[in-house]
Amino acid sequence: MPSPPSKAGTKGVPRAARERQVLAAATEEFGRHGYEATTVAAIAARVGVTKPLLHQYFGSKQDLYLACLEPIGDRLLNVVRDAMADSDSGAPPTSLRVLDALFTALDGRREAWFVLYDATLPPGSDAARRAAYYRGAIDDLAASGTADLLHTAGSADPLDADALKYAWRGLCTALVRWWINHPDQSPEAMTRRCARIFAVARSIGGDDDHTSPPGGV
DSSP: OOOOOOOTTSTTOOHHHHHHHHHHHHHHHHHHHHHHHOOHHHHHHHHTOOHHHHHHHHOSHHHHHHHHHHHHHHHHHHHHHHHHHOOOTTSOOHHHHHHHHHHHHHTTOTTHHHHHSOTTSOTTSHHHHHHHHHHHHHHHHHHHHHHHHHHHHTOOOHHHHHHHHHHHHHHHHHHHHHHHTOTTOOHHHHHHHHHHHHHHHHHHHHHHHSOOOOOOO
16 A cells, blocks of 8 residues: 655654655655656655755655665665575575565565566666666576576577576566555465465476476576
């Protein structure tokens, strides 16, 4: 549910606290409506401050977007990297570790995923380039996982790995969108749900081709 407007901009609120409130509201606005449709005026109204104050604190709309994006991008990149590095033999499959890390990192700010994966960013802008950097870095991690998975499955076609990388990104996006629409679902519940879905997918694959594909990203 969208957060209600607050009176956080009234006198006496420390600047650091007010900036956190602005960033939380801006992240939700950008994530829900996209960069193009989000206005600084709407963010200011939600927080209870003026547009000039937002510009004073964060600069332009693009600067505000970048202030929202970079903590999200850094956090998601780090948790995916850490999840993929966990090679404990008793750990869940890589795919579930990555999804669990994403759900945990996004808990309480689920719309943040769509700040990173925003199709309305101005082409060639600093915002688009920075978002592309994070998406590319996360995709590179996914590509390494999918390549290992396909190698195990006996696929030598490099386009298989490329297609699976895009499919994985689409799956993550679809799951986060579903999660936003089901706010009662915890990160742990989402991970368990994905484990059940993957188990069904493996059984379907096994029925079709008499093989059970291994787990992975």
